[in-house]
Amino acid sequence: LGSWDFAQIGDVKVFDELTNHASASTEPELEQLAGGASPLLTHVSSAWKAFDPIASFGLVAPTITRDDLQAMERIIQSVLGAVDPRLELPREDRWRAAIEGKIRAHSADLRSGLAKTIALLAAQGNDTLVGGTSLRGWAQLMVRALLERANQDRSGWLWESLYDVLGLLAEAAPDQFMDALEIATATGGVLVGRIFEDSDDLMSPTSPHVYLLWALETIAWSPDYFGAAVNLIARLAEMDPGGKLSNRPISTLANLFLPWHPQTGATLASRNNVLSKLCRRSPDRAWELLQALLPEAHASAIEGVGPEFRDWKTAVANKRVTMASYFEGVQHVLALSIEMAAADYSRLPDLVDKLDDLTTTLRADRKSTRL
Secondary structure (H helix, E strand, O other), rough: OEEOOOOOHHHHHHHHHHHHOHHHHHHHHHHHOOOOOOOOOOEEEEEEEEEOOHHHHHHHHHHOEEEEHHHHHHHHHOOOOOOOOOHHHHHHHHHHHHHHHHHOOOOHHHHHHHHHHHHHHHHHHOEEEEEOHHHHHHHHHHEEEHHHHHHHHHOOOOHHOOOHHHHHHHOOOHHHHHHHHHHOOOOOOOOOOOOOOOOOOOOOOOHHHHHHHHHHHHOEEEEOOOOHHHHHHHHHHOOOOOOOOOOOOHHHHHHHHHHOOOOOOOHHHHHHHHHHHHHOHHHHHHHHHHHHHHHOOOOOOOOOOOOOOOOOHHOOOOOOOOOHHHHHHHHOOOOOHHHHHHOHHHHHHHHHHHHHHHHHHHHOOOOOOOO
């Protein structure tokens, strides 16, 4: 379960179902597992969680049975696959959900714990077989089943109900997640027209698209999934009508491609190749992106989210951007910008505005280019 809260009746029922014991009778044993120098569990009052899921995986994985997985499948589908009751309220009134009694049957702890377990099994369970299926394969099947249900829900509510755990599900099964999102955002998809809806909650303004971007940012750390993730973010950029939040698809793309601080494990050659394709596919949105990637005197970057159990981000954490690779990246952005400005002269003023931020070398490299 990863984590749960005995103060939530829904969590108690799930715990009893999985363990086949009443929670009250197992608390002494749980307390033992929470003691000692290397505890398996920890808790604060009624809220319990695995102390170190990654370290515990090697102990737990060999004991998992087919019955365990069947029980977990039922629990995952009932807990993560439940529509959030607050969605029954108009978006502007959802801040009143608790007052109106529109609350989930299960705690946020349990939802997060289950999603983390799925992601952990997917990250480390490829070599562990249960009933002829690897734990990674099983985890991916769980994600696919959840998202297939979400795409069958024409209201779009199940997708929105999954937003709190979407990043972990995407980390667990990138292929299945991106396939499902592509269907959901295609013409007639359940998310079309429902992604960019700013809330009026003054305390925590948000929009559904933010959670999709976070999930895709997580996947984009992987060199293997970088291109596919960028294509989906670009699709969201094409759909974006604008809004109150500064977190937009274009800004996410800029963080991925920044020559001085790329937030991906993809190589410079791969990034340049994907960026070139993006310019051909969607020139108007790509032009906005290129302007964000050209040198700027006081540039800054917002650190994006990363995977919790995959090594996609840690694998590149210690790799510094060299001056040579930085200039190569900027030169590619500049070349694409000049090419696009030559194709549409209305873009020239934007490019001229950037001249002061280019080094003498970068200007000299382009003196022979005729616009």
